Amino acid sequence: MNWTLLTPELTLLLAAALFLVTACLKPDPRRDFQLALTMAAFTVAAGVACTTMSGDLFNHVYRVDLFSQVFKTLLAIGFFLVIALCDDFRGVAPNHHGEGYFLLAVCTLSMMMLASAVHLLAIVLALELSSYSLYILVFLRRDNRWGMVAGLRYFLVGASASAIMLFGLALIYGVTGALHIDMLIQRLPAMMGHPMAVTGLLLTLAGFFFKLAVFPFHFWAPEAYQGAPNQVAAFIAAVSKVAAVAILLRMISMAQGNSDLLARGLIAMAVVSMTVGNLAAIAQRDFKRLMAFSSVAHAGYLLLGMLCMTPAGYAAAMFYGTAVLIMKYTCFMVMTRVADDGRNLQIDELAGLHRRSPLLALALMMALFSLAGIPPTIGFAGKLMIFVAAMQKGYLVLVLIAMANVVISLYYYLLVLKAAYLDEPTQPPPVINLTIPARLVAVAMIALIVGFGFYPTALLDLVQAAVLRLP
Amino acid sequence: MAYQLADFPFLTTLLLCCVAGLLAILCIPARHVRAIKIVSAVFSGLTLVISIYLFMAYDQQAGGFQFVEQVAWIPALGIAYFNGVDGLALPMLLLTGIVFFTAVLTCWELELRVKEFFALIFLLVTGVFGLFMSLDLFFIFVWFDVSLFPMYLLIAIWGSTRKEYGAMKLTLYLLAGSALILPAIVYLVVHSGAMTFDLLALMEGTRFTPAQQRVAFFMLYIGFGILAGVFPFHTWSPVGHVAAPTAVSMIHAGVLMKIGAFGILRVGMFLCPEGWQYWAPLMAVLATCGIVYGVFVGLSQTDLKYVIGYSSVSHMGIVGLGLSTMTIDGLNGAVFQMFAHGIMTALFFSSVGYIYDRTHTKAITELGGLSRIMPRAASFFIIAALTGIGVPCLASFWGELAVFMSCVRVYPVAGVAAIFALAVGALFMLRVVQKTCYGPPLEKFSGLKDITAALAVPRVILVSVIVLFGLFPGLLFDMIHTATLHLIGLR
Numbered sequence: 001m002n003w004t005l006l007t008p009e010l011t012l013l014l015a016a017a018l019f020l021v022t023a024c025l026k027p028d029p030r031r032d033f034q035l036a037l038t039m040a041a042f043t044v045a046a047g048v049a050c051t052t053m054s055g056d057l058f059n060h061v062y063r064v065d066l067f068s069q070v071f072k073t074l075l076a077i078g079f080f081l082v083i084a085l086c087d088d089f090r091g092v093a094p095n096h097h098g099e100g101y102f103l104l105a106v107c108t109l110s111m112m113m114l115a116s117a118v119h120l121l122a123i124v125l126a127l128e129l130s131s132y133s134l135y136i137l138v139f140l141r142r143d144n145r146w147g148m149v150a151g152l153r154y155f156l157v158g159a160s161a162s163a164i165m166l167f168g169l170a171l172i173y174g175v176t177g178a179l180h181i182d183m184l185i186q187r188l189p190a191m192m193g194h195p196m197a198v199t200g201l202l203l204t205l206a207g208f209f210f211k212l213a214v215f216p217f218h219f220w221a222p223e224a225y226q227g228a229p230n231q232v233a234a235f236i237a238a239v240s241k242v243a244a245v246a247i248l249l250r251m252i253s254m255a256q257g258n259s260d261l262l263a264r265g266l267i268a269m270a271v272v273s274m275t276v277g278n279l280a281a282i283a284q285r286d287f288k289r290l291m292a293f294s295s296v297a298h299a300g301y302l303l304l305g306m307l308c309m310t311p312a313g314y315a316a317a318m319f320y321g322t323a324v325l326i327m328k329y330t331c332f333m334v335m336t337r338v339a340d341d342g343r344n345l346q347i348d349e350l351a352g353l354h355r356r357s358p359l360l361a362l363a364l365m366m367a368l369f370s371l372a373g374i375p376p377t378i379g380f381a382g383k384l385m386i387f388v389a390a391m392q393k394g395y396l397v398l399v400l401i402a403m404a405n406v407v408i409s410l411y412y413y414l415l416v417l418k419a420a421y422l423d424e425p426t427q428p429p430p431v432i433n434l435t436i437p438a439r440l441v442a443v444a445m446i447a448l449i450v451g452f453g454f455y456p457t458a459l460l461d462l463v464q465a466a467v468l469r470l471p
Numbered sequence: 472m473a474y475q476l477a478d479f480p481f482l483t484t485l486l487l488c489c490v491a492g493l494l495a496i497l498c499i500p501a502r503h504v505r506a507i508k509i510v511s512a513v514f515s516g517l518t519l520v521i522s523i524y525l526f527m528a529y530d531q532q533a534g535g536f537q538f539v540e541q542v543a544w545i546p547a548l549g550i551a552y553f554n555g556v557d558g559l560a561l562p563m564l565l566l567t568g569i570v571f572f573t574a575v576l577t578c579w580e581l582e583l584r585v586k587e588f589f590a591l592i593f594l595l596v597t598g599v600f601g602l603f604m605s606l607d608l609f610f611i612f613v614w615f616d617v618s619l620f621p622m623y624l625l626i627a628i629w630g631s632t633r634k635e636y637g638a639m640k641l642t643l644y645l646l647a648g649s650a651l652i653l654p655a656i657v658y659l660v661v662h663s664g665a666m667t668f669d670l671l672a673l674m675e676g677t678r679f680t681p682a683q684q685r686v687a688f689f690m691l692y693i694g695f696g697i698l699a700g701v702f703p704f705h706t707w708s709p710v711g712h713v714a715a716p717t718a719v720s721m722i723h724a725g726v727l728m729k730i731g732a733f734g735i736l737r738v739g740m741f742l743c744p745e746g747w748q749y750w751a752p753l754m755a756v757l758a759t760c761g762i763v764y765g766v767f768v769g770l771s772q773t774d775l776k777y778v779i780g781y782s783s784v785s786h787m788g789i790v791g792l793g794l795s796t797m798t799i800d801g802l803n804g805a806v807f808q809m810f811a812h813g814i815m816t817a818l819f820f821s822s823v824g825y826i827y828d829r830t831h832t833k834a835i836t837e838l839g840g841l842s843r844i845m846p847r848a849a850s851f852f853i854i855a856a857l858t859g860i861g862v863p864c865l866a867s868f869w870g871e872l873a874v875f876m877s878c879v880r881v882y883p884v885a886g887v888a889a890i891f892a893l894a895v896g897a898l899f900m901l902r903v904v905q906k907t908c909y910g911p912p913l914e915k916f917s918g919l920k921d922i923t924a925a926l927a928v929p930r931v932i933l934v935s936v937i938v939l940f941g942l943f944p945g946l947l948f949d950m951i952h953t954a955t956l957h958l959i960g961l962r
Contacts, residue, residue, distance in 0.1 A: 354587075369620060374616050374620055374646075375612065375613040375616045375617065376613050376617065380613075380616075384548075384609070384653070384657070385548070387653065387654065387657045388548065388657050388660070388661060391654070391657045391658055391660075391661040392661050396654065396658060396686075399654045399657065399658075400650075400651075400654055403650035403651070403653060403654055404650060406646075406650055407643060407646050407647045407650050410642070410643065410646055411639070411643060414623060414639060414642060417623070417624075418627060418635065421624055421627075421628065422624075422627050422628055422635070455544070455545075456545060457544070457545050457546065457547065460545065460547050460548070461547060464547060
C-alpha cells in the first residue's frame with residue numbers, strides 16, 4: 001500500500017495527536033496557536049504536493065484522484081485560513097484552545113476522507129465524524145448561553161438528517177444490492193425510473209443537504225452560526241461547504257444524468273433554497289445570522305450547477321464551491337477582526353468601518369459584491385459558469401429565477417455595505433490595528449476575489465480536469 | 472465583418488489610463504487633496520486626448536471595426552479580450568472623454584472624502600470606456616456592472632435630497648436590468664452552438680431562429696432599457712439624478728444612460744435583427760410614452776434637478792424612438808441624440824450644481840434674477856436649456872430632426888405626438904429659464920460670486936462642443952453613418 005497517497009490526511013492526523021497532547025498540558029494560547037498554524041501550513045503543503053497523485057487504497061474503499069485531491073487542497077487551505085483567524089481566539093476559554101484545534105483538525109480530516117470515500121459505509125463514517133466534531137465545536141463557546149441552544153439544535157437536526165440518510169442508503173442497497181460507488185454507477189442509472197431508487201438517492205442526499213444547509217435542512221444554520229465561536233462559524237460557513245460540494249457531486253453524478261425525477265426534486269430544492277434564504281436574510285440584524293441565510297441561498301446556486309448533471313455543471317459547482325470558500329471566509333474574517341472580543345456582531349456595529357480600518361472595509365465590500373455576483377469577482381465568474389451550464393440544459397426560467405434572487409440578495413448586501421461605508425457611529429470606536437500577517441491575509445483575499453473574477457482560467461482548467469474523474 | 476487590427480493598442484491604453492489614474496489616486500495619502508485633484512485632471516485629460524485622437528484617426532472610407540485588439544482570455548468558455556471601435560462606439564468614447572474630463576474639473580471644490588470620490592469616479596469611467604469598446608459579450612457585461620456599482624456609494628455618500636433612498640432605488644433597478652442581460656447573453660451564447668462570447672463571430676457565424684431572437688431581444692431591450700430610462704422603468708432616473716452630487720449626475724445622465732441605449736444597439740440589434748423588427752412597434756410606443764410622460768411630469772416639478780431629470784427621460788425617449796424606426800436616418804439621429812444629450816445634460820447639471828452650491832436651493836420658486844447676480848453661471852444654464860429645447864445650430868437639434876423625420880414616415884402617430892409634447896416642453900423650459908434667471912434680482916442672493924475663470928473652463932468646453940456639432944453636424948453624422956449603413960444592411 002502506498003502511504004504517500006495519504007500525506008495530507010496523515011499530516012492532519014499527526015496535528016490532531018499533537019493537539020490532544022497540548023490540550024492536556026498547561027494552557028498556553030500563544031504556543032497552541034503557533035503549533036496549530038505550523039501544522040496547518042504543513043497540511044496545505046502536503047495537499048498541494050499530492051494534488052496530482054492517484055490510486056486506490058483499503059480494498060478500493062478509498063480513492064485518491066484529481067477530484068479528491070483538489071478538494072483536499074481546498075480543505076487544507078480553508079483549515080489554514082481559519083486557524084490564521086485564531087490568533088485572537090477569545091470566543092473560547094484559554095483552557096479549551098487545545099480541544100478547539102484538535103476538533104478542527106479532526107473535522108478537516110474527516111472532510112478529506114469524505115472527498116475520497118467511494119464506499120457508502122466509509123462515506124457515512126466520515127460524515128458522522130465531521131458532524132460530531134462540529135457539534136462539540138459549537139458548544140465550545142465561552143459564553144454558552146448561545147452555545148447550548150445552538151449546539152443542541154444543530155445536533156438534533158443533524159442527527160435526524162443522518163437517520164434519514166441511513167434510511168435512504170438502506171433503500172438504495174435494497175434496490176441495487178451494492179454499496180460501492182463503482183457498482184452503484186453500473187446498476188443505479190438503469191434503475192432511476194424506479195421510485196425506490198430515486199427516493200433512496202434523494203433521502204441519502206438529505207445528509208449532505210444538511211451540511212450544505214439546503215432547504216428544508218437549513219434550520220440549524222442561523223442558530224449554529226450565531227451560537228458558535230466566530231472562528232468556528234467561519235469554519236462551518238466556508239470550509240464545511242467545500243466538503244459538502246465534494247460529496248454531493250460524487251453522489252449526484254452516480255445517476256449519470258438520466259433521471260428526470262431526481263432533477264425535478266433538486267430543481268425544487270434549489271429554487272426554494274435560494275428564495276427562502278434570500279428573503280429571510282433581508283430581515284436579519286445579526287451579521288452571522290445574515291451570513292447563515294445567505295449560505296442557504298448559496299446552497300441553492302450550488303445545487304443549480306449540480307442538477308444540470310453535466311461535466312460543465314459539475315465544474316461550475318466545484319468552481320463556485322471554491323468561490324464560496326473565499327467569499328464567506330473573507331466576510332467572517334472581517335467580522336472576527338471587528339468583534340475582536342469574540343462577541344456576536346450586529347450589522348449596525350460595522351458603522352464607521354471605512355475609517356477604523358479601510359483595508360477591512362474594502363475586503364468586506366469585495367466579498368459582498370462577490371457574494372452578490374457582481375463582476376469582476378470570483379462569485380460572478382462562478383455564477384456565470386453555473387448559468388451557462390444550466391442554459392445548456394435549457395433551464396432558462398431557472399436562470400431567470402436565480403438572477404431575480406441575485407437582485408434580492410443585493411439589497412441586504414448593500415445594507416451591510418451602507419453600514420460599513422456610510423453610517424457614522426454614535427461614539428467613534430477605536431481604530432482597528434491589524435497585525436502584518438492579518439493584513440497580508442486580507443490583501444490576499446481581495447486579490448483572490450478580484451483575480452479569479454478577471455482571470456478564472458487557471459482555476460477553471462483545474463476544476464474541469466478534476467470533474468472528468470466523475471462518471 | 473471586416474476589421475483592422477491595431478498597430479498600437481490605443482484602446483487598451485485608454486483603459487489603462489483610467490486604471491493608472493485609479494491606482495495613482497489610491498497611492499496618494501488622503502490629506503493631499505490638491506494632488507489628488509491634479510492627478511485626476513491629468514489622467515482624465517489623457518483619456519480625452521486619446522478619445523479625440525481615435526475619433527480623428529478612424530478611417531471612415533474603410534469603415535468597420537478598427538483599432539481592434541484580440542487576446543484569448545478564458546478559452547474554456549470562449550471568452551476573449553476583444554476590443555474594437557466603429558462609427559457607433561467612437562462618438563460614445565468621445566462623449567465619455569469630454570464628460571469625464573469636465574466632470575472632474577467641475578468638482579474641483581469638493582472637500583468631503585476626496586480620495587474615495589475620485590477613485591470611485593475613475594472606477595466607474597473605466598467600466599464605461601470598457602463597455603463602449605468591447606466586442607466580447609462577457610466583457611460587455613463585466614464593464615456594465617463595473618460602471619454601475621460605484622454609483623451606490625457615490626450617491627449615498629456625497630449626494631443630497633433623500634440620497635440613501637435614491638441610491639438604493641437606482642442600484643436595485645439597474646441591477647435588475649443586469650439580471651435580464653446576463654441570462655439573455657448566456658442564452659444567445661449557448662444557443663449559437665459555437666460556445667463563444669465573441670460578438671462578431673456570433674453575428675456572422677450563427678443564425679438564431681426568430682423565436683430565439685424575440686426572447687433574447689426582449690430581455691436585452693428591457694435589461695439595457697432600464698438604464699436607458701425606457702418608460703415605465705425610468706422611475707429610478709429622476710430620483711437618482713436629484714440625489715446624486717453634481718459630477719456624478721453629469722456622468723450618470725451624460726454617459727451612463729447612453730450605455731443602456733448603446734447596449735440595446737450593440738448587443739440586441741447586432742445579434743437579433745429579427746427580434747428587433749418584432750419588438751420595434753413596442754419600442755416606439757414605450758419611447759413615445761416616455762417622451763410625453765417626461766415632458767408632462769416635468770411640467771409640474773418645482774425642483775430644478777427634477778426638471779432636468781424628467782427632461783432626460785423624454786430626451787432618451789427620442790433616442791428610443793429613433794432606434795425603433797429601423798431606418799438609417801432614425802439610427803443616425805438616435806446616436807447623434809445620444810451624443811448631444813450627453814453633452815447638454817452634463818452642461819445642465821454642472822450649471823445647476825454651481826447654482827445650488829451657492830444659493831443652497833434647487834426650488835424654482837425660490838430662485839430669480841440670477842442673470843444679474845451671476846451672469847456667467849446663468850448664461851451656461853440658458854444655453855443648456857436652449858439646447859434641450861432643440862434650437863437650431865445647437866447640437867441636439869440635428870439629432871431630433873433626423874429622428875422625427877424618419878419617425879413621421881414610419882410611425883406617424885407616435886411622431887406627431889412626440890413633436891407636440893416637445894413643443895409644450897419647450898414652452899415650459901422657457902418658463903423655468905425666465906423664473907430663475909430673469910426678473911428682479913433677489914436680495915438674499917446679492918452677495919454671491921459668479922463663476923470664476925477656472926471653474927468656467929469645463930462649462931466652456933461643453934458649450935463649445937455643443938456649438939461645434941451644432942454648426943457642423945456632418946462631423947458626427949458621417950462617422951455614425953459608416954456603422955448604421957452596415958447595420959441596416961444586415962436585415
